[in-house]
Amino acid sequence: DTGVSQDPRHKITKRGQNVTFRCDPISEHNRLYWYRQTLGQGPEFLTYFQNEAQLEKSRLLSDRFSAERPKGSFSTLEIQRTEQGDSAMYLCALVEAANYGYTFGSGTRLTVV
Amino acid sequence: SQKIEQNSEALNIQEGKTATLTCNYTNYSPAYLQWYRQDPGRGPVFLLLIRENEKEKRKERLKVTFDTTLKQSLFHITASQPADSATYLCAPQTGANNLFFGTGTRLTVIP
Numbered sequence: 001d002t003g004v005s006q007d008p009r010h011k012i013t014k015r016g017q018n019v020t021f022r023c024d025p026i027s028e029h030n031r032l033y034w035y036r037q038t039l040g041q042g043p044e045f046l047t048y049f050q051n052e053a054q055l056e057k058s059r060l061l062s063d064r065f066s067a068e069r070p071k072g073s074f075s076t077l078e079i080q081r082t083e084q085g086d087s088a089m090y091l092c093a094l095v096e097a098a099n100y101g102y103t104f105g106s107g108t109r110l111t112v113v
Numbered sequence: 114s115q116k117i118e119q120n121s122e123a124l125n126i127q128e129g130k131t132a133t134l135t136c137n138y139t140n141y142s143p144a145y146l147q148w149y150r151q152d153p154g155r156g157p158v159f160l161l162l163i164r165e166n167e168k169e170k171r172k173e174r175l176k177v178t179f180d181t182t183l184k185q186s187l188f189h190i191t192a193s194q195p196a197d198s199a200t201y202l203c204a205p206q207t208g209a210n211n212l213f214f215g216t217g218t219r220l221t222v223i224p
Contacts, residue, residue: 004156031210042117042202042214043157056210091156100145102212104156 003027004105006092012111013082020078021108023092032075033102034067035091036060043091043104049075082112115140117215119203125221126193134188134218136203141213143205146179146186151200151217161188162206193222 005024013019025032030051035043046065048056051072061067064082069075079086089109093102120135136146144165149157163170163179163186170177176189190197200217207213 033210040122040216042204042216044214045212048210093156100206101147101159101162102149102157103159106154107156109154 003103004092004094006090006105006108008108009106010109010111012113015082015084015112017082018078018080019082019110020076021090021110023075023077023105025073025094028073029094030072031095032069033093033095034075034077035093035104037089037091037107038087046077046090079110082110084112086110087112115213117141117203117205117213119201119215119218121218122216123219123221125223128193128195128222128224130193132190132193132197132220132222134201134203134220136186136188136205136215138184138203138205141184141205141207142181143207145206146177147204147206147212148175148177148186148188149202149204149214151202157202157214160201190220193220195222195224198222 003026007022032049034046037043047067049069064080067077089107091107092105116139118137126132147162148160151157161177163177174191178187198221200219202217203215
């Protein structure tokens with residue numbers, strides 16, 4: 001149990017379909033992040049929320065991607081019209097305020113076929 | 114452009130030896146540098162954070178150094194064990210919301 005629950009763990013979808021992932025922090029954290037990780041690479045920043053406000057978005061986040069955190073607790077990441085290049089692990093992370101270490105969930109592995 | 118290089122993709126060492134992993138960065142001025150462990154199919158797990166004004170930090174068998182002049186961090190695992198086998202990620206941090214990851218070094222500790 002990492003303190004961050006992500007659902008689903010795995011998702012296989014056909015190209016062109018929409019997918020939605022969910023991130024549930026077990027306890028309250030102001031800051032929530034989404035990262036993407038492809039095989040053999042480190043995680044890449046996608047977007048960040050301070051409570052319910054989305055304060056920063058990476059250039060990696062094309063207009064097919066949208067993220068929400070409606071009540072400042074759980075967050076969703078939606079990808080519309082998926083492409084094969086979207087295949088990756090999508091990670092949610094929270095900041096441990098005391099030492100700035102990030103707490104990551106186990107991720108959702110997306111495969112677009 | 115900004116770049117983070119971790120010394121090698123893979124490192125094999127004998128159990129009981131000290132593993133040393135290197136992280137070099139360019140075009141960053143990080144206020145902090147973090148190290149994470151990642152096991153296959155799992156998210157990264159935070160290990161240590163070192164601040165720019167700290168030369169060295171220790172936690173149990175782990176030791177991290179941070180040289181802002183050389184733009185380098187070294188990560189040591191002493192008395193390594195097979196359970197230490199994982200990918201280790203270096204992450205310079207320029208601010209509270211700017212954490213950048215290297216590609217990682219896959220460590221294998223051979224019994």
